[in-house]
Amino acid sequence: KQEVTQIPAALSVxxxxxxxxxxxxxxxxxxxxxxxxxxxxxxxxxxLLIQSSQREQTSGRLNASLDKSSGRSTLxxxxxxxxxxxxxxxxxxxxxxxxxxxxxxxRLSVIA
Amino acid sequence: xxxxxxxxxxxxxxxxxxxxxxCEQNLGHDTMYWYKQDSKKFLKIMFSYNNKELIINETxxxxxxxxxxxKAHLNLHINSLELGDSAVYFxxxxxxxxxxxxxxxxxxxxxx
Numbered sequence: 001k002q003e004v005t006q007i008p009a010a011l012s013v014x015x016x017x018x019x020x021x022x023x024x025x026x027x028x029x030x031x032x033x034x035x036x037x038x039x040x041x042x043x044x045x046x047x048l049l050i051q052s053s054q055r056e057q058t059s060g061r062l063n064a065s066l067d068k069s070s071g072r073s074t075l076x077x078x079x080x081x082x083x084x085x086x087x088x089x090x091x092x093x094x095x096x097x098x099x100x101x102x103x104x105x106x107r108l109s110v111i112a
Numbered sequence: 113x114x115x116x117x118x119x120x121x122x123x124x125x126x127x128x129x130x131x132x133x134x135c136e137q138n139l140g141h142d143t144m145y146w147y148k149q150d151s152k153k154f155l156k157i158m159f160s161y162n163n164k165e166l167i168i169n170e171t172x173x174x175x176x177x178x179x180x181x182x183k184a185h186l187n188l189h190i191n192s193l194e195l196g197d198s199a200v201y202f203x204x205x206x207x208x209x210x211x212x213x214x215x216x217x218x219x220x221x222x223x224x
Contacts, residue, residue: 034212043217099157
């Protein structure tokens, strides 16, 4: 059964820092991996989707990498801003349309 | 134009009542899901439907009954509500192969 772990559970950084959020999964037979952002009291916003054949994806200041063989993904946020404060969730399906299995998230606070 | 829309956004009701949450997606996706986010913010799959057919039922009490009248709609009916049902319920959809999962903004259910 797929399990997803995110480390750290919470992170507080000063504005401008570059930071890395970690995600690991137990079953490397994943179809893709998706990073989401959730603001307090809000829904999930998709940030990046990495297909199993890809090594990384970039969107603006965000870069996500995927190492299937080791069961790991990282989300790199460059030049963090207070507006980046949110909970970041990593999720994987085991195949195409199977439900996503989520990690418990990393709660990020960027201090101005 | 909202891709996955849920109604209502908030629902406060008394124990023992029956309530429904509606979900509609305009993405043309074949698969829809209901997730529950508990008080610790952990997201867990409840049901998965593919083209109106129930694919996954994750040991959810039978007081919860999903219904999919067509592939664009997936509703959730809950009978005899209990205090422990208080949570945020998210609807999502996906397509295989596709561009990941899209989530609705959530329905915050409070049972008093």
